[in-house]
Amino acid sequence: MYRHFKISVYCTVHDLLNITDFDSFRETFSQLTKHVHVDHVYLETYRSRVRIEEEQMKRVISFFESIGIRVSGGITPTRDERLNRFGFSSLCYSDPDDLALLEEVCAMTARLFDDFILDDFFFDNCRCERCIEQKGEMSWSDFRCARMKKVSEACVITSARRANPKVKVTIKYPNWYASYHRTGYCPEAQKDIFDAIYTGTETRDSRMTQQNLPKYLSYFLMRYMENVKPTLNLGGWFDLFECSGNPLDYTRQILLTAWSRPKSMTFFCLGMLLAPEYRSFIPMAGDALAMADQILEYSGSPIGVPAYVPYASEGENYIHNFLGMRGFSFEPTPSYPTDAKCVFLSECAAKDDSIVERIRKSLAEGADVVCTSGLVARIQDKGWESIASMTISNRHISTNIFAAAENALAYGPRAIARATVQLPVIEYATNDAWVLSAGIGEETSVPLVIGVNYGRGRLFVFNIPEDFGQIYALPENAIKPLREALAVNGVAMACEGRFSVFAYDTDIMLLQSFSENYETLYPTMVEPGVRIIEVNPLFEQRDKSERNAIFPMVIAPGSTHMFRLIHEKGVD
Ligand SMILES: [Zn+2]
Known part of the structure; x- marks a missing residue:
């Protein structure tokens, strides 16, 4: 048993249907429990038109309970894979048959379990003729969020509670948070509809997978969801997909989830873990968990620079996670951190119509506010000029030479970046804004970090490279002004x-x-x-x-x- 977290394993309906002989399954399962202490399993009743009979599920439940493992239900509301369609398919929430199926599966799961989780396919990406017609003039985001709120309440919760009045339902959110609202996920409303939430912390190679998710996300999204539903974000969930090329991608998901101080962590999924090509990951996971448990003995609650990520926002997607892998520590929050001494704002903060007013107030009261160039570009015609005389142009400079300001006029020693970095050109009023570090071009230069005095506070603008991965290449002396502004606990590394x-x-x-x-x-x-x-x-x-x-x-x-x-x- 671990002192600082519980461990769950998600078992898909296919994993469960594959159990034909419980004696030999006991043997197979012990290959996992030899290395990882398992407290709990999620037992899936439905996925992609495949269901398990209630009688078979009861036998599975008895097996796990007989070896002291707590059980909960799981549902993955997907269709079968359809011909001539791209990617994953959600249920069609315009289709009465799909809605009836969801209600039936929720009721059946609630009859078997006192709690269940919805795997992170509870989204809406259907664009069939019927859905296009129902959407009408609304945006896809508004249409889908409004509809999924209704489906959450009317189909999932209502049918589950009718079958089992004391059932608790958890919604698991995917790792790709910048697209939630585009696919009908609305944690702002759903956090109050569901009893609890769970967080996807799956990260892989950020270049060679379409989601482009840096590893810091395994920590960052957990902290965000912790602030979405405090005390009822039940844990972080990782998997083995696309980890074969670099097994460290797997253990880092585990460790970074652990550093966020989760109540529990979930392995997806049993069948994959026990498959011959992945079995060698089990002892690695066991070692990572044992180490994490020992290290967490020392740590308290995570802290970081408040980073405002409004609900249903997007822009400079996942930028915090690139910066988080350059040594900046964030504590993301869905509400503006009014009283914070330092606030970090990226393009997604433009979602908030009051953002200019909020920045002015924080600065006036003496806070440091760090804005990215992406945010400035979005709000430069929406009141930004009342704060600072600087705009983001359409021109760019590519360079690998950087320098920090030596004084109010000149740059000091040059430092060479590890790669060529492409930066948007920031136009600024000299002697009103102060360049703190710059990329050096041909007979000119472009601010990397630029500062403005406002009220009792300090405004910093961080010029974000066009390719976020180039953040890793920036020389330390060029980002030093941000290190000091974004220091946590009085130390910047x-x-x-x-x-x-x-x-x-x-x-x-x-x-x-x-x-x-x-x-x-x-x-x-x-x-x-x-x-x-x-x-x-x-x-x-x-x-x-x-x-x-x-x-x-x-x-x-x-x-x-x-x-x-x-x-x-x-x-x-
Ligand atoms: Zn549809």
């Missing part, structure tokens, strides 16, 4: 390449390298009176596991490090 910092309210700081090379790590900003201790949480004798950290520190590819911050008394 610097390291070339890809790395994440996870901060906790217990003054613990976890650092995860994603680099393929040895890199140099050092604090680029430390508040006076803060001392940094290196902790080896896996060292058996706890009192001997800590020592003063010595920087710069060379860190190994893919390594995990823990630091404790000591705030010396009597020092301001």
Whole structure:
């Protein structure tokens, strides 16, 4: 048993139909439980027109209960794969037969279980003739969100409660959060319709998969959903898809989900884990969980720079996760963090019609506000000029040379980026806005970070490279002004390449390298009176596991490090 989280395994209806002999299944299942302590299983009743008989399910339930494992139901509301159609198919919510099927499956599942989860295919991507006609003049987003809200209430919850008045229903959200509203997911309403939520933390190769999700998302989305439905985000869910090329992609999903402090973590899915080509992932997962449990012994609640991600918003999609793999620590929230001393805003914040007013207020009250160039581009004709004299042009500069401001006029020593970076050109009024670091072009330059004084606060604009992956290539001296502004717990860490910092309210700081090379790590900003201790949480004798950290520190590819911050008394 783990001290800091529970482990669930999702079993698809196909996995369950494959169990014909429980004695031999007991043997097979032990290949998983030898390495991973399993507390709970989700047992699926329906997926893509395939169902399990109630009697067979009762036998499966008895088996798991007999070996001390708690059971819940699961439903994946998909159609069978249709010919001549692209990609995954949701149910058609204009089709009375599909609606009746969903109600029937929910009722049957509620008869068998006191709680069940909807796998993350509870979306609406049908564009059949009937759906096109029903949509009428509405946008697809508005149409689908309104309809799925109704389906959630009228089909799922109503039919489930009729069958079992005490049943609790959990909705699992997919990892691709920027597209939720486009496919009818509306957590703003659904969080109150469902008893609980669950979070997809599946990340893979962000280049070679269509979803383009950087690994930091396994942490970031968990924290966002934690703030969507506090205390009732039941956990994070990862899978093995597209991890064969680099097994570290798998263990990192597990570790980053763990760093978000989940109540539970779910493995998808039983059949895949036990398949011969994936079985070797099981001991790796077991090691990752054991390590995570030991490290979480030290950490408290996660903290980070408040990042405002309004419901149903999009723009600069997944940018926080690229920045999160360049060492910035975020705590995302669906509501504007009015009282925060520092606020991070990307293009998605433009969804909020009051965003300019909110920025002005935060700045006037003395906060640091960091805006991305994508946000500025979206609001530069919507009141932005009342805050700053700067606009994003349509021109671009490509460069691999960067420099930070040496004084109010000149740039200091040049630093070479690890790749050529393409930046939009920001037009700004000199002596009103101050370039803090810049990309150096041919006889000109373009701001990378630019600052404006406003009220008692400071506005920073971060010029985001056209290819978000180029963020990993930026030299540290060019992003130093942001390191200081976005520091958490009084410390900002610097390291070339890809790395994440996870901060906790217990003054613990976890650092995860994603680099393929040895890199140099050092604090680029430390508040006076803060001392940094290196902790080896896996060292058996706890009192001997800590020592003063010595920087710069060379860190190994893919390594995990823990630091404790000591705030010396009597020092301001
Ligand atoms: Zn349809």
